[in-house]
Amino acid sequence: MGYLSCNAESTIKVCDPGNWDYYRKKPKKNKPRIRQFRYTDLLTATNGFSSDSFLGKGSHGSVYKAVLDDGKLITAVKKTSKNCNSPADNEIEILSRVDHPRLVNLIGYCSDSLCKNKLIVVEYMPNGSLYDLLHSSSCKPPGWSSRVRFALQVAKAVQALHSGSPPVIHRDIKSSNVLIDQRWNARLGDFGLALIGHVEDVRIKCTPPAGTLGYLDPSYLSPSDVSTKSDVFSYGILLLEIITRRRQGARDVEAGETAEKCGEIEIDRFVHGGGGFIDDEDRPHRD
Helix, strand or coil, X not given: CCCCCCCHHHHHHHHCHHHHHHHHCCCCCCCCCCEECCHHHHHHHCCCCCHHHEEEEECXXXXXEEEEHHHCEEEEEEEEXXXXXXXXXXXXXXXCCCCCCXXXXXXXXXXXXXCCCCEEEEECCCCCEHHHHHHCCCCCCCCHHHHHHHHHHHHHHHHHHHXXXXXXXXXCCCHHHEEECCCCCEEECCCXXXXXXXXXXXXXXXXXXXXXXXCCCCCCCCHHHCCHHHHHHHHHHHHHHHHHCCCCCCCCCCCCCCCCCCCHHHHHHHHCCCXXXXXXXXXXXXX
């Protein structure tokens, strides 16, 4: 019969139609509780938001490493810029609704009276960004198999966002927003520009276009143009960057020019994941 297991009990479970629902509908894990932190605790955890704790810049503020719960919890704290509470509220709303192993997930936030601007607390990614890995001159870049794995993991992140109810449009997919966790897996982060809801929603239709030049969908010219396909275009540009290891905004990549030799079949598979579709009508959804 071609069974891989000789265990009679496990074989019956696999073959019995009555058990199919068990495998189709795996029990869902409960979403982690969103914590509300005190400003004084985050101030201590980041050493007063010192330069030693500084990790980098996000879409609407600076990010700091924070050590909480007596060293048991290491997080990243996004300190929003002045008068930027609206993007922070948006990011908290979106991240409180989604939780996925391929995303940089929300742990909590701070909005007490001592905090002038809201603070967002997310998972800490100790191995930097995909941008750093691809373009650093001080360390060996990831090999082809690692880059393929990163690309597939980002694709799963985009799929998770787009298949939600309601869907989430990230609007800023780029290598510097792909962060690498402790196990060297890729996570999509920074939801400061993201939109949640269906494209026909009034709020989304009134939101001005946003994103990063070089990754931004050229068809996204007005608020009414936004769709999940805009993310697919940005993902395609990211694929090209992963293949060539060239920064976006550098000179055009010539045919056959890659950072290391890899087969035409592999590149064809990569590019047709999204980057080969310039016309938004031909562009696939990430599902």
